[in-house]
Every structure is written in structure tokens, then in C-alpha cells.
Amino acid sequence: MKRSEINRGYKEAAAFLKVSGWHLPPEPRWDLTDFSLGDFRRYGLTCINLAEEPEYCEKLMYAKRGQETPAHAHKLKKEDIICRTGALALRVWECSPEEKPTGSFDLKVNGVVRSVESGSEIVLNAGERITLVPGVYHAFWAESEECIIGEVSTANDDLNDNFFVDPNIGRFSEIEEDEPALVRLVSE
Numbered sequence: 001m002k003r004s005e006i007n008r009g010y011k012e013a014a015a016f017l018k019v020s021g022w023h024l025p026p027e028p029r030w031d032l033t034d035f036s037l038g039d040f041r042r043y044g045l046t047c048i049n050l051a052e053e054p055e056y057c058e059k060l061m062y063a064k065r066g067q068e069t070p071a072h073a074h075k076l077k078k079e080d081i082i083c084r085t086g087a088l089a090l091r092v093w094e095c096s097p098e099e100k101p102t103g104s105f106d107l108k109v110n111g112v113v114r115s116v117e118s119g120s121e122i123v124l125n126a127g128e129r130i131t132l133v134p135g136v137y138h139a140f141w142a143e144s145e146e147c148i149i150g151e152v153s154t155a156n157d158d159l160n161d162n163f164f165v166d167p168n169i170g171r172f173s174e175i176e177e178d179e180p181a182l183v184r185l186v187s188e
Helices: 003-019
Strands: 029-033 045-052 056-064 068-073 079-085 087-093 104-109 112-117 120-125 129-132 137-142 146-154
Touching: 003 029, 003 045, 003 056, 003 146, 056 137, 079 087, 079 120, 087 129, 087 146, 112 120, 120 129, 137 146
Parallel strands: none
Antiparallel strands: 029 045, 045 056, 056 146, 068 137, 079 129, 079 146, 087 120, 087 137, 104 112, 104 129
């Protein structure tokens, strides 16, 4: 991923957070990734780590229409994904999509347990949330032009607890330095 692309993504996210009324802590920890796929406009996500404690984590994420976070699961992390601004779509599977899961399973949506079909799409509007337990595979993307996404979770370990369906995916992108950095990333 080129540094110029990271800088552009950072500026877009920061501007949208500002106009949306989000105030960040004095030294937020930024993370922009193309999941090592080389196409940030298609497979990209901007994360801001707000709290990283041994017991819990809180993030804000920003995505534009057309950006997808690829299908993955966590072995340990339980997370609430909250649509804060805009609309967010998720596709959820009870197990890896490669196993071609069928049937339904239970998930909490807005605090209420409901039965969902494996592989189905759920759209969250601003204020709505979904609780994802370890082992539930999920992919997500902005349904609106821009979307702010919240995540509150148990301890976060991006290096060891992200299991992507596509083996070519890397959680952190290698950076090609084509201009000076505007922000230091979590991975640096």
C-alpha cells in the first residue's frame, strides 16, 4: 500500500469524523489497511483504536461505499459491531464459508437473539448493532456513501486472532514510502 494512499484515506476519514461530530482522543492510534490485496478502494478499512486494554478494546472504523472488509472470524474475540453513522451491511456465516454452511444459527441483533441463515446479509442503520461471538465468520461494507462503524470487544489481537477465508490476506499491509507520513500507524 502506498503511503500516499494511506495519507489520502486518513484525511478522508478524519474529515468525515469531524463533520459527523466525532471527537478523537489526543493521540489516537490509526490503522489503514488494504488487507495486503493491493486495492484499498475495493478492500480497505480505516480503524482508529480508542482503547486497548487487556480485557477490552474499542475502535472506530471508517469505510466508503465500495470498500469491503473480507470474510474472517476470530477464535477468541467477541465483538459488538455498531453502525454509528450511515448504513452498514454484513454477511455472516456460522462457520467458514468454504465449508458451505447451510441452515440457521442464532445471533444477537440490537440485543435480541434472532435466527439468521448462514451466508445471509444483515443491514444495520445508525445506532444498530450486532454481537459476533468467536467462530462466526463475517464480512462487512458500507451501504451508504460513507459509514462510521464502532467496535467494542474483548481483548484485541490483530496479529494472531484474525482468520481470513482468503489465505492471501494479511491484516497489516506493507507500505511503499512514496511521500512523508501524515500519521503513524499501529503497525509501525
